[in-house]
Amino acid sequence: QVQLQESGPGLAKPSETLSLNCAVSGYSITSGYYWGWIRQPPGKGLEWIGSSYHSGTTYYSPSLKSRVTISVDTSRNQFSLRLSSVTAADTAVYYCARHSYPSLGGSGDFDCWGQGILVTVSS
Amino acid sequence: EIVLTQSPGTLSLSPGERATLSCRASQSISSSYLTWYQHKPGQAPMILIYGASIRATGIPDRFSGSGSGTDFTLTISRLEPEDFAVYYCQHYGTSPSITFGQGTRLEIK
Numbered sequence: 001q002v003q004l005q006e007s008g009p010g011l012a013k014p015s016e017t018l019s020l021n022c023a024v025s026g027y028s029i030t031s032g033y034y035w036g037w038i039r040q041p042p043g044k045g046l047e048w049i050g051s052s053y054h055s056g057t058t059y060y061s062p063s064l065k066s067r068v069t070i071s072v073d074t075s076r077n078q079f080s081l082r083l084s085s086v087t088a089a090d091t092a093v094y095y096c097a098r099h100s101y102p103s104l105g106g107s108g109d110f111d112c113w114g115q116g117i118l119v120t121v122s123s
Numbered sequence: 124e125i126v127l128t129q130s131p132g133t134l135s136l137s138p139g140e141r142a143t144l145s146c147r148a149s150q151s152i153s154s155s156y157l158t159w160y161q162h163k164p165g166q167a168p169m170i171l172i173y174g175a176s177i178r179a180t181g182i183p184d185r186f187s188g189s190g191s192g193t194d195f196t197l198t199i200s201r202l203e204p205e206d207f208a209v210y211y212c213q214h215y216g217t218s219p220s221i222t223f224g225q226g227t228r229l230e231i232k
Contacts, residue, residue: 045211045223045224045225045226046162046168046211046213046223046226047223048221048222048223051219051221059218059219061221062124062218062220095167095168100173102155102156102215107155107156107158107173107174107177107215108156108158108213108214108215108219108221109158109170109173109213109215110158110160110168110170110213111170111173111179112170113167113168113169114167115165115166115167116167
């Protein structure tokens with residue numbers, strides 16, 4: 001059974017870099033899926049941040065591209081998110097998810113999600 | 124970028140009733156890349172339907188998806204108490220461009 005678990009600081013200061021990890025269990029991170037991050041600001045809907053393949057191929061949301069880095073660590077079977085120059089607008093619940101990419105035969109959906117982690121940006 | 128507009132924003136129904144949720148795209152999209160999710164407070168979102176009409180593994184058959192072009196529908200044939208949640212549609216587009224609708228809250232009447 002695939003399980004994803006986010007971890008990282010729940011608080012970030014304005015202008016600093018937010019860093020989160022997602023540990024994957026029950027499935028090899030090198031086996032045929034992309035791995036993505038999605039966030040949900042309080043009271044708002046879901047926003048895709050980006051997705052990465054273990055080979056290093058990565059896609060980012062155009063609105064966040066200049067500030068985001070997603071990387072996959074195959075040795076630890078986990079992937080990470082770094083979001084720089086954060087502001088209060090980056091306060092959100094951050095989810096990691098397995099991403100079924102069309103280039104790998106999928107439908108572009110997120111078929112397994114972590115529980116989410118609330119990150120608050122405040123001084 | 125494709126914009127997905129869901130309606131209604133909130134739907135108030137009773138257990139046993141039929142729920143019809145709409146997702147409209149700002150331009151024609153491939154039904155192969157239209158997905159529906161259920162999201163309950165404090166829980167991970169759960170995939171229900173992918174490819175517009177294919178139920179994900181383990182999803183009860185009271186959930187069904189349909190549509191093509193710009194108009195897509197999620198139908199719950201007979202509401203169970205556990206079905207009251209927020210529902211999102213999502214589209215995968217080229218570039219890639221991945222967008223979610225704003226959600227429909229299904230609440231108990």
